[in-house]
Amino acid sequence: MEQPDPLTSHLAISELACVPGTENNPDGLPWRWPLGLDVQVVDFLSSYTVRGVLEGFTPGEVMILLSEPVGEQRMVTVQLNAFVFEGETLYCRPRQDRFEVHISIDDVQSSGLRRAPRFPVKIPAKLFLPHVEPVAISIVDISSDGLGIELPISVEMGQPIAIATGSVFVFATVRHCRQLSEGIFRGGAEMHHLFERSVELPADAPRLTFLQRAWGKRSPKGVGVQSPRLLPRPL
Numbered sequence: 001m002e003q004p005d006p007l008t009s010h011l012a013i014s015e016l017a018c019v020p021g022t023e024n025n026p027d028g029l030p031w032r033w034p035l036g037l038d039v040q041v042v043d044f045l046s047s048y049t050v051r052g053v054l055e056g057f058t059p060g061e062v063m064i065l066l067s068e069p070v071g072e073q074r075m076v077t078v079q080l081n082a083f084v085f086e087g088e089t090l091y092c093r094p095r096q097d098r099f100e101v102h103i104s105i106d107d108v109q110s111s112g113l114r115r116a117p118r119f120p121v122k123i124p125a126k127l128f129l130p131h132v133e134p135v136a137i138s139i140v141d142i143s144s145d146g147l148g149i150e151l152p153i154s155v156e157m158g159q160p161i162a163i164a165t166g167s168v169f170v171f172a173t174v175r176h177c178r179q180l181s182e183g184i185f186r187g188g189a190e191m192h193h194l195f196e197r198s199v200e201l202p203a204d205a206p207r208l209t210f211l212q213r214a215w216g217k218r219s220p221k222g223v224g225v226q227s228p229r230l231l232p233r234p235l
Contacts, residue, residue, distance in 0.1 A: 033056070034053075034055040034056060035054055035055060035056055035057075036053055036054075036055070037053065037054040037080055038051070038052075038053060038054075038080075039051075039052055039053070039054045039064060039078055039079060039080050040052070040078070040079040041064060041066065041070060041076050041077075041078055041079075041101070041103070042076060042077045042078075042079060043070070043074055043075075043076055044074070044075035044076055044077065044086075045074075045075070050066050050067065050068055050070060051066070051067060052064045052065055052066040052067065052098075052101070053065045054078070054080065057105075060104060060105055061087075061090065061102050061103060061104050061105060062078065062087075062102070062103050062105060063100060063101070063102050064078070064100075064101050064102075064103060065095065065098045065099070065100055065101075066092075066098060066099045066100075066101055067098060067099075068099060069092050069094075069099045069101075070089055070092055070099070070101055071089065071092070072089050072090065072091065072092055073088060073089065073090075074088065074089045075087075075088055076088070076089055076103060078103060085105055085106070086106045087103040087104040087105055087106050088103065088104045088106070089101055089102070089103055090102045090103065090104055117143060118141040118142070118143045118148065119141060119142050119143065120140065120141050121139060121140065121141060121142055122138060122139075122140065123138065123139040123165055124136065124137075124138060124139075124165065125137050125138065125139050125149070125163050125164060125165035126163070126164045126165070127149070127151060127161060127162075127163055128161065128162040128163070128164065129155075129161065134164075135151060135152065135153060136152075137149050137150060137151040137152075137163070138150045138151075139163075139165060140186070145190060146172060146175070146188060146189050146190040146191045147163070147170070147172065147188070147189045147191060148186070148187070148188055149163070149186070149187050149188070149189060150180075150184065150185070150186055150187075151184075151185050151187060152183050152184065152185070153185065154177055154179065154185050155174045155177050155185075155187055156174060156177070157174055157175060157176060157177065158173060158174060159173070159174045160172075160173055160174075161173070161174060161189060163189070167196055168194060168195070168196060169194070169195045169196075170191050170193070170194050170195075171191070171192045171193040171194075172189035172190055172191045172192060173189060173190050173192065174187055174188070174189055175187075175188045175189060175190050176188045
């Protein structure tokens, strides 16, 4: 008896059901437009490496074609050029002369909520703290949750801070801070309010800064013209 082709995992099938025209053909998408990205799948414990081709993804998982099978429910890393993410092998079945494996994308917090994607940047800024001069820092990533910052001093979890960069001024709360090396700390801050200094812009200039665009969907009321009493100064 002819063995049916292996189906995608339950997660992939549920995602495919959301795509018009694929309700009766779960094998067709999202692999209709294969990405064809060369990757390496590395077992976390043994470091055994298998080369493969990343064909596609659904939210929370990727599908990779490998030259040999891998065990299911194994912790692995997927290496794509200089980029790496961790996951677990959910499913592995033969597919023609290769093996189709589905690997989770482990970007979920312990609370069960998916972490917001972070966009790496390098933006100079100033940190305002009580009773000291403004401190030069760098904003190193931006997400809908807040900012990643690199700074020369340590700040405490829960500490309220203010950050200014360009024409943007932010009220935020420190969520974590750790030392990277001597005199360099990496912190994360949750943004609460974002203000814009009143600046006359040319008619054809973008009306929102990069930071405002990155955060605007999360807090549509947080972007506004900064009043004179909110001009950057030590708090």
